[in-house]
């Protein structure tokens with residue numbers, strides 16, 4: 001491979017060039033933070049793919065109905081680990097950013113490619129974490145749709161992490177085996193052209209720490225992550241609600257102690273949902289319809305199920321209503337049928353959803369929430385609620401059901 005260094009003999013270093021002498025930065029510190037970061041990104045990736053699957057389950061493998069809390073747990077873990085990863089990423093970048101200032105900036109084609117892969121990794125990770133964070137805070141000013149970009153970026157992030165691990169393996173091995181208080185320090189000493197040999201490993205005496213120690217850096221990073229996690233997870237782990245500073249949507253903040261994703265007014269259903277002539281139309285081999293009085297008469301089944309929003313908040317609640325499977329059977333279907341429930345809401349992505357597989361036998365058409373007739377914002381007069389189902393698929397303001 002032609003060597004760039006031979007082509008352009010290293011230009012002189014600019015007269016003003018930053019110096020980095022902090023003994024706090026070292027391969028041992030970076031490798032430990034990197035290990036945590038890898039675990040966090042891996043967890044985000046796996047739980048994110050689960051969320052994607054539950055949003056769009058395969059026909060041949062419909063989502064299971066149990067454990068009922070699974071989506072609450074996996075999506076809560078996704079958003080909490082994701083947000084808690086932000087301080088960790090910042091510390092990781094702090095620990096390595098002097099590498100940006102090594103001279104000359106590019107030494108060979110191989111080195112240039114390695115720099116490019118680091119650039120892709122860092123930029124995709126930053127965009128992923130920050131857009132995810134703001135989306136979970138319900139503030140999304142970017143012009144591109146969140147879900148698809150977030151998923152494709154996830155492939156880029158995970159791919160570039162794997163490449164990064166492969167390239168840095170020797171450094172990682174060295175860093176994890178070195179004691180935090182000892183080991184090399186990241187200085188201005190020349191970076192080896194050969195990434196397989198560690199730059200400073202063992203060539204420098206351990207520096208005398210000044211002020212905060214390397215252990216202190218790791219402890220501070222851990223504390224930062226812990227504080228962010230604890231103040232976020234309150235949006236899904238009810239006992240931590242009181243400290244949920246970053247958890248903007250919590251159960252006390254909506255009617256009947258459940259947050260509201262979109263109100264009846266926003267969905268433009270205020271009038272139709274209150275229409276006294278409302279009825280539930282059921283289509284299938286034997287179509288029929290139920291009046292409000294008939295629906296309420298059948299609404300004797302009670303169950304405890306959470307609303308688990310894809311955006312990370314969730315809250316447990318008690319629901320009363322009629323069993324979907326009873327309606328399906330009366331229409332001539334059975335537990336193997338598929339069902340599409342339709343909302344009075346007519347535009348947007350919430351107008352209907354499909355129930356399939358085990359959920360058909362477990363879903364409830366709810367009329368009551370936490371002991372009261374459904375609030376208009378929670379889907380009055382009738383809404384779907386099903387175990388282990390993303391909140392977004394628990395359609396509100398139902399008026400029609402198709403059994404097929």
Ligand code: HEM
Nearest residue numbers: 044045048049052082083129132133136151154157310311
């Ligand atoms: C601050 C960090 C993060 C936050 C707050 C966050 C938040 C979210 C939210 C709210 C969703 C649901 C989107 C929806 O269906 O409306 C989601 C889905 C997802 N997330 Fe994240 N995320 C973060 C980081 C990550 C990371 C680091 C990865 C992977 C490396 C990742 C991978 C995914 C995937 C694959 C999905 C499924 C997308 C789909 O349904 O097609 N996320 N995330």
Ligand SMILES: Nc1nc2c(c(=O)[nH]1)N[C@H]1C(S)=C(S)[C@@H](COP(=O)(O)O)O[C@H]1N2
Nearest residue numbers: 259260261262309350378391392394395396
């Ligand atoms: N018709 C309709 N159904 C809907 C929505 C909606 O906007 N319109 N929001 C969904 C989302 S994203 C969630 S998280 C839950 C929230 O239910 P809640 O508002 O009763 O808490 O309802 C789901 N069902």
Ligand SMILES: [Mo]
Nearest residue numbers: 309310391392
């Ligand atoms: Mo949601």
